[in-house]
Amino acid sequence: MAIALPEETAVGRGAMTPLPYRVVRKRRENHDNWTLELEPVADAIEPIGPGQFTMLYSFGVGEVPISTSGDLERSGELVHTIRAVGAVTKALCAAKAGDVVGVRGPFGNTWPVAEAQGRDLVLVAGGVGLPPLRPVVYHALQHRGDFRRVVVLYGGRTPDDLLFMRELKQWRDIDVDVTVDAAGAGWAGKVGVVTKLIPAATFDPFDAVAFVVGPEIMMRFTARALLDRGLPPEGIWISMERTMRCGVGLCGHCQLGPTLICRDGPVYRWDELAPFMEVPEL
Amino acid sequence: MRTLDALIVESPVFEGLDQEELELVAGCGKNIAVDAGERLFREGDDANTFFLVRSGLVALETYVPNRGAVTVVTCGPGEIVGWSWLVPPHRWRLSARVVENVRAVEFDGACLRKKCEQIPELGYDLLSRFAGDLADHLQSAYVQLLDVYGDRAS
Numbered sequence: 195m196a197i198a199l200p201e202e203t204a205v206g207r208g209a210m211t212p213l214p215y216r217v218v219r220k221r222r223e224n225h226d227n228w229t230l231e232l233e234p235v236a237d238a239i240e241p242i243g244p245g246q247f248t249m250l251y252s253f254g255v256g257e258v259p260i261s262t263s264g265d266l267e268r269s270g271e272l273v274h275t276i277r278a279v280g281a282v283t284k285a286l287c288a289a290k291a292g293d294v295v296g297v298r299g300p301f302g303n304t305w306p307v308a309e310a311q312g313r314d315l316v317l318v319a320g321g322v323g324l325p326p327l328r329p330v331v332y333h334a335l336q337h338r339g340d341f342r343r344v345v346v347l348y349g350g351r352t353p354d355d356l357l358f359m360r361e362l363k364q365w366r367d368i369d370v371d372v373t374v375d376a377a378g379a380g381w382a383g384k385v386g387v388v389t390k391l392i393p394a395a396t397f398d399p400f401d402a403v404a405f406v407v408g409p410e411i412m413m414r415f416t417a418r419a420l421l422d423r424g425l426p427p428e429g430i431w432i433s434m435e436r437t438m439r440c441g442v443g444l445c446g447h448c449q450l451g452p453t454l455i456c457r458d459g460p461v462y463r464w465d466e467l468a469p470f471m472e473v474p475e476l
Numbered sequence: 477m478r479t480l481d482a483l484i485v486e487s488p489v490f491e492g493l494d495q496e497e498l499e500l501v502a503g504c505g506k507n508i509a510v511d512a513g514e515r516l517f518r519e520g521d522d523a524n525t526f527f528l529v530r531s532g533l534v535a536l537e538t539y540v541p542n543r544g545a546v547t548v549v550t551c552g553p554g555e556i557v558g559w560s561w562l563v564p565p566h567r568w569r570l571s572a573r574v575v576e577n578v579r580a581v582e583f584d585g586a587c588l589r590k591k592c593e594q595i596p597e598l599g600y601d602l603l604s605r606f607a608g609d610l611a612d613h614l615q616s617a618y619v620q621l622l623d624v625y626g627d628r629a630s
Contacts, residue, residue, distance in 0.1 A: 204587075275518060320624065320625060321624070322625075349625075350625060351623070351625040351626060355625065359616070373550075375485070375620045375624075375625065376546070376620070377546075377547050378543065378544060378545070378546060379537075379544050379545045379546075379547070381547065382575055382576075383547065383550075383575075384533065384550045384552070385535065385547040385549050385550045386549045386550055386616055386620070387616045387619045387620055389616065389619070390549075390616055393488070393554070394552060394553060407625070408625075409624045409625065411619075411622060411624050412619075412624045412625075434604055462543035
């Protein structure tokens with residue numbers, strides 16, 4: 195007797211079954227970060243939005259959640275910047291042009307770019323927090339008239355850890371300020387935590403929206419500095435990363451208090467999540 | 477041309493001082509310009525001044541054997557460089573190198589200490605302000621020590 199299988203839909207298939215994507219280009223960004231540009235071998239995932247992530251699968255090794263870092267208004271490839279830090283990310287970064295990886299998604303919500311229209315847009319990135327904000331920068335560059343001032347504040351560990359430095363210098367009509375936590379005499383830029391850039395940044399805190407990405411502790415301190423500057427809590431948005439596994443809110447690995455980050459996030463308004471971020475048990 | 481008291485009131489450290497206090501503080505200061513590469517002070521030397529940066533960038537650094545000069549933090553417009561004038565033995569604990577051409581107000585710390593001793597209200601007010609500035613720097617140093625972008629934190 196034949197078993198009636200549920201009709202396979204694009205959504206159903208895309209949620210849990212990786213689609214094969216081929217690496218078309220690979221670029222080394224610094225000593226431990228690579229950018230992969232991927233194109234579908236056959237079927238493609240739904241269009242990805244700024245702030246969303248996919249589950250990237252290195253066959254036989256495992257899956258990791260990676261935010262998109264590309265220009266989403268340029269059709270074609272799916273772009274991810276990956277830090278080679280664990281077994282899966284090292285395997286993904288070792289992929290060569292022509293290799294095939296698996297892609298599930300896109301998952302999660304997007305940056306509320308519309309909230310910033312007609313206002314100042316402040317983007318604060320720490321470490322590998324810059325790639326998830328890069329699609330927003332591209333959007334702001336292409337729709338510059340939609341925003342007033344656009345400010346990018348970027349902090350890294352050392353000068354060697356900074357990403358997209360050549361590109362940062364080419365972003366026109368955007369204020370970019372960079373600092374590192376530690377540097378030798380060869381560095382002619384700023385040294386200090388990224389929050390030190392906030393008091394002197396040129397934006398109107400009473401009519402601005404801030405998007406913040408980085409390690410949780412960096413986002414906590416950044417949010418405090420933005421609040422001190424006068425931004426209201428509802429003007430601050432952060433992107434969270436916990437242990438995302440399924441991507442669709444089934445497994446519960448990424449639970450933080452009452453929320454599942456893969457399903458309800460990763461982008462949250464600061465005042466929605468702040469009470470849970472300072473609870474050690476969570 | 478703006479007077480020195482009008483310049484220094486724009487710094488968060490001096491913001492909100494009344495006019496009389498501002499003039500007392502400004503009376504110990506002078507405008508300076510220092511080119512990139514020059515030093516404002518050197519670790520171990522007598523510390524009888526401090527600086528309010530108006531433009532440019534200053535690196536506070538220390539010498540580490542086998543590594544050379546290591547920058548601990550940089551200070552830009554509106555920030556104070558130098559606290560060693562406040563506390564005995566009044567010797568610089570770090571060196572200050574100009575990274576980008578600096579315009580600053582240089583204060584005579586001994587002059588200001590004397591005024592603070594003569595006018596305790598001014599002394600308390602200034603000390604509270606510098607303590608707040610120091611607390612901000614201490615907080616930043618704590619975060620730097622956490623190495624939040626390192627492998628263990630990610």
